[in-house]
Amino acid sequence: MSELNAWRTQIDEIDEQLLTLLHQRFKIAQEIARYKQHHQLPILNQGREMEVLQHVNLATTDASEQEHLSSIYQKIMAETRQSETDKGE
Numbered sequence: 001m002s003e004l005n006a007w008r009t010q011i012d013e014i015d016e017q018l019l020t021l022l023h024q025r026f027k028i029a030q031e032i033a034r035y036k037q038h039h040q041l042p043i044l045n046q047g048r049e050m051e052v053l054q055h056v057n058l059a060t061t062d063a064s065e066q067e068h069l070s071s072i073y074q075k076i077m078a079e080t081r082q083s084e085t086d087k088g089e
């Protein structure tokens with residue numbers, strides 16, 4: 001049980017870092033949203049999203065992990081786009 005608690009403590013610490021980084025990511029996306037609005041550019045940039053996903057794939061050679069990470073990133077980017085739309089309204 002103490003082993004389990006130790007792993008969960010590690011996960012909590014990692015989540016703390018992930019949340020800080022995701023918060024920063026959203027903040028930067030808001031800057032990008034303002035830029036796009038000013039320059040009348042669309043929120044969605046499929047080419048850029050492909051680039052991000054290709055980079056994500058380089059994080060591991062494990063195919064199943066690549067699939068999970070890719071799903072997570074697709075969701076992050078969908079939420080980022082939504083937040084860009086919300087801020088522009």
Ligand SMILES: C=C(O[C@@H]1C=C(C(=O)O)C=C[C@H]1O)C(=O)O
Pocket residue numbers: 029032043044045046048049052076077078080081084
């Ligand atoms: C943040 C941007 O806006 C959208 C969101 C992206 C992301 O979350 O990485 C990437 C491309 C765009 O579809 C961007 O254009 O860079």
